Amino acid sequence: MIRQRDALSKLPNYRQGASPETDDVVKLSSNEVPFEPLAAVKQAIAAEIDTANIYPDMMATALRERLAQKHDIDPMQIAVGAGSVEVASQLIAATCDEGDEVLFAWRSFEAYPVMALTHGAEPVMVPLTEDERHDFDAMAAAITDKTRLIIICNPNNPTGATCSHAEVEAFMQKVPKDVLVVIDEAYEHFNRDPETALGLDFFKRYDNVAVLHTFSKAYGLAGLRVGYAIAPIEVCDNLRKVCVPFAVTALAQRAACASLDAEDELSERIEQLVSERERVIEQVRETGWNVVDSHGNFFWLRLNEDTERVLGVLFEYGVLSRPFHGEGLRITIGDPAANDRVVHALRAAHELISA
Template sequence: MTAPQPRRNVQQIPAYVPGKPPTPRTDLVTYKLSSNENPYPPLPGVISAAHAAVETMNRYPDMGSAALYAELAARFDVPLEDLAAATGSVALIYQLLSAYCEPGDEVVHAWRSFEAYPIAITTAAAVGVPVPLTADARHDLDAMASAITGRTRVVLLCTPNNPTGPALTQTEVDAFLAEVPSDVLVVLDEAYYEFVRIDDPLDAIGTYRRHENVLVFRTFSKAYGLAGFRVGYAIAHAPVAAALRAVSLPFGVSSVAQAAAIASLEAQPELLDRVEGLVAERERVVKALAEVGWDVPDAQGNFVWFDLGEKAGAFAAAADAAGLVVRPFAGDGCRVTIGEPEANDRLIEVASAFSKD
């Protein structure tokens, strides 16, 4: 008897490897620096809004996310019909590929980049076209433009790039878009955009206004510290946003997540003060690493990247011995979140003592 079998592409989906939590120890405080989480707890007003939403958990959430859409539309001056919410920006990637890719269609993306890209592409039965990063861990936009074919449906631009850190400039993106056919969707995946501090920063929303094939993905998980609630949003022209909503999981964004996201937007000045603190810590860590001989890529997220090749596992083990859990990528390197000052100090100590040779 033949057992039921999933689609062939399902059997080929690579596993997502989440950041591991630290093992509690009695000799020192341990820190999780493996998932790019915001180390600060939610603000009191955000907690109060979430608690109030919990009191109506016997009711379904607003499937249309009306209050959240109204807040986002007012904040970014975009039409309501140009918005789509989902359970984190990663869900939007799945929804976009589900809506626009036929089996065998191509999706161009940089590599190494966000680990979920190959997973989502394979889930949609599409074909990933990974384009290697440049020597300084940036998107090679010229090579990505050359990789576009008649089968390409989507291009994913991760900026700042997770896990390596560099962000794209407006000049770079404008030049790239001039080479992209109008029927190819270009995603500006900005999970970490609040942390960017560069000259000529990308104005993703302004870029979407000028190009009907451009859409923006953002999340409340990182800067806003709502990783546990899973809420992200897309800003796209109405037909694209409608397609994203059409394939979304009904009632996917919970009432608690919607309430916390709205409260977080209302508390944005306080939250962005915390982001400034994390950016300052990032700059302190990068400077200290440079002083002990590390040349890390331009860090524009809330993390730093160590290009270690086959020594990624050894570095992760050294960090673990010091009470730090980092995210190794076998054969490539380690991504380390900017966390509490004590955790960052320990990271600097580990990096100082680690032999790269």
């Protein structure tokens, strides 16, 4: 028997959203956008194919310079990785020793506890409030001498709820200055809450704040894997020490730069998706479901013991959603036809549960 880490015995596997096995099933389980990359982005990827035998720029210099210009910061305040989830893992590796604590609201992004345990840290999961929001008072009370990293997911995945500027401001006053607070804004482009906390604003005013962004969601590059952190220079220096070498491919870097060039066109797509989100949530509420406001490209149904039954009804209608067993379902906003199928399925599911 090969000796391996004992800690892995309690480490859950991260579960990818289910994929369809037939053409008549729509996949709304992974928070992917329903749009393929823009033509200009495809051209940028194609132009890089002939140099696939060459290692990419490990520093992602061109991309970091573009992002620095966009956010009005120093390029050295940006570190990249294979999606924001990989950069989050870097942040834990750079801040936590064995037995240190990573604190976050729960339920939130499913990878947070997995990443903490992978790096030998202890995940501290603070329950959400009854209306599915971060409980910042409870989070502040959960900070200990072992707390090294705090993650705020805004908008939160899977609930779609936001954290207000006032809430985060008050929370930051209670966080020790040597504890890094990471604001994960993977779904920032879909956020229409006028009171929301803005990660970049907190980064520019606090020395212990980092921000996570990704090209996997609104930019539609989930399959190419590129994300980044905006963080103090000394933090970014350490992220580059713990990163996987050459993890962000040249294809991903070129596609990300091309996406930044096409943000006006991308914005039109985002507005279409936000409009669809509002339509779907309104119609689902009309069928009788209680749906909290969502500012991601998905919405959340708190179902508790009815989770499996509703999951089954959606599947009968050819809809794959993301189950959190015993808690609820997260359903991604797709194209209008897929969304109509969701509304019909949830109408049938509500009739079944109410019978």
